[in-house]
Amino acid sequence: MAMQILYFAWVRQKVGHGAETLEPPAEVTDVAGLMRWLAARSPGHAAAFAQPGQVRAAVNQEFCPPDHPVRPNDEVAFFPPVTGG
Amino acid sequence: MAMQILYFAWVRQKVGHGAETLEPPAEVTDVAGLMRWLAARSPGHAAAFAQPGQVRAAVNQEFCPPDHPVRPNDEVAFFPPVTGG
Amino acid sequence: MATIRVQEAPFDAGAEQAALAAGRADVGGIAAFTGLCRADDGIAALVLEHYPGMTERALAGIAAEAEARWPLTGCTIIHRVGRITPGEPIVLVLAASAHRTAALEACAFLIDWLKTGAPFWKREEFSDGRERWVEAKASDDAAAGRWRKG
Amino acid sequence: MATIRVQEAPFDAGAEQAALAAGRADVGGIAAFTGLCRADDGIAALVLEHYPGMTERALAGIAAEAEARWPLTGCTIIHRVGRITPGEPIVLVLAASAHRTAALEACAFLIDWLKTGAPFWKREEFSDGRERWVEAKASDDAAAGRWRKG
Numbered sequence: 001m002a003m004q005i006l007y008f009a010w011v012r013q014k015v016g017h018g019a020e021t022l023e024p025p026a027e028v029t030d031v032a033g034l035m036r037w038l039a040a041r042s043p044g045h046a047a048a049f050a051q052p053g054q055v056r057a058a059v060n061q062e063f064c065p066p067d068h069p070v071r072p073n074d075e076v077a078f079f080p081p082v083t084g085g
Numbered sequence: 086m087a088m089q090i091l092y093f094a095w096v097r098q099k100v101g102h103g104a105e106t107l108e109p110p111a112e113v114t115d116v117a118g119l120m121r122w123l124a125a126r127s128p129g130h131a132a133a134f135a136q137p138g139q140v141r142a143a144v145n146q147e148f149c150p151p152d153h154p155v156r157p158n159d160e161v162a163f164f165p166p167v168t169g170g
Numbered sequence: 171m172a173t174i175r176v177q178e179a180p181f182d183a184g185a186e187q188a189a190l191a192a193g194r195a196d197v198g199g200i201a202a203f204t205g206l207c208r209a210d211d212g213i214a215a216l217v218l219e220h221y222p223g224m225t226e227r228a229l230a231g232i233a234a235e236a237e238a239r240w241p242l243t244g245c246t247i248i249h250r251v252g253r254i255t256p257g258e259p260i261v262l263v264l265a266a267s268a269h270r271t272a273a274l275e276a277c278a279f280l281i282d283w284l285k286t287g288a289p290f291w292k293r294e295e296f297s298d299g300r301e302r303w304v305e306a307k308a309s310d311d312a313a314a315g316r317w318r319k320g
Numbered sequence: 321m322a323t324i325r326v327q328e329a330p331f332d333a334g335a336e337q338a339a340l341a342a343g344r345a346d347v348g349g350i351a352a353f354t355g356l357c358r359a360d361d362g363i364a365a366l367v368l369e370h371y372p373g374m375t376e377r378a379l380a381g382i383a384a385e386a387e388a389r390w391p392l393t394g395c396t397i398i399h400r401v402g403r404i405t406p407g408e409p410i411v412l413v414l415a416a417s418a419h420r421t422a423a424l425e426a427c428a429f430l431i432d433w434l435k436t437g438a439p440f441w442k443r444e445e446f447s448d449g450r451e452r453w454v455e456a457k458a459s460d461d462a463a464a465g466r467w468r469k470g
Binding site: 191203277281313 | 418428
């Protein structure tokens, strides 16, 4: 079962696109694990996740810490700290 | 030399008018003394100043405590605590 | 420079706000407070009286104090007098600054000080013909007091 | 009920404010904050990106939190996205209540939380062609943090 992965702001620019549907292997069980797995996909992904501490995540449209679980069918988004308002 | 005396809100309503020019005697030297002297002028004045603690004053358009001096040519106003905004 | 007005006519909060940003690009935030007439307990109208001359002086003093405490690019105080019916606005205060915290704090300061430091008085007119002068609230003194320095 | 909108178009702060008081006489105060684009350091424009779907959810959550903490008669959050030039408004938050303190506090809460709790990102475009993503500020985290409960 696939996950919908979204990227925003400079994370999107570095990855090179804003969305992709992927099937991470079973050993990817949380946000931090998903980031490590994504970083190995392309030089763009590697650049985006080079400093994981500067990337924030949301799972199913809720902000989540790195140890938050990810599951098939989840929508997982990666982006820099927000700067609205 | 005369003083310009002004009344606002229920102080004005009790006195019966909003302004008068008066010449208090020399022994009236501060706001509290002026209030006592005014209270003796008419039943309306007496009603207005019956509870001096509920009346506030301004001398020359600045809020002042009861011990503030009053002098000839001053503009002295009496009114309840303010309730704007 | 502060804009201070005491008037019977209604005001246009949006236009006053736009005026604080017009022609400049150094304003990061504008905080606004509008006070309105409520219909509490059968109130048919509020009648606002003030002390002409002292009012403008007091409002200018309050605005100058806000401008001394916070780095404002401008501020506006408009207070209506006369007869005002429920749902109508009574007072507008605006504070503009490069930064939002200054604008928000100055706006709260302006309305808190105005409530205790400017010579306005409100009389309530009720639908049954009764009238009553609004009494000053201890909570307003407390709100103004929290801005008192050291 | 909160009004939440994410839009490219400008907004009319005065009309939004009037809408919160329209047809009712229980609103005593409306506090408003408008955030504008400044021309700092040669900025030609800000480009605002957001996370459609999550944004509306996050803003509705922030509004619901404000309504749970203060007795509001209404609140409004409008946030623009896309390209915004210096002097233009970016965000509007409004909080209406019977009492001014609730309106003022809720308005400050809404803008402080929005800055750290809603998925918007700003890119600065400079007149010399450079671009830069705005970095999150520790002061914004601190401002939001002061509303954290006990």
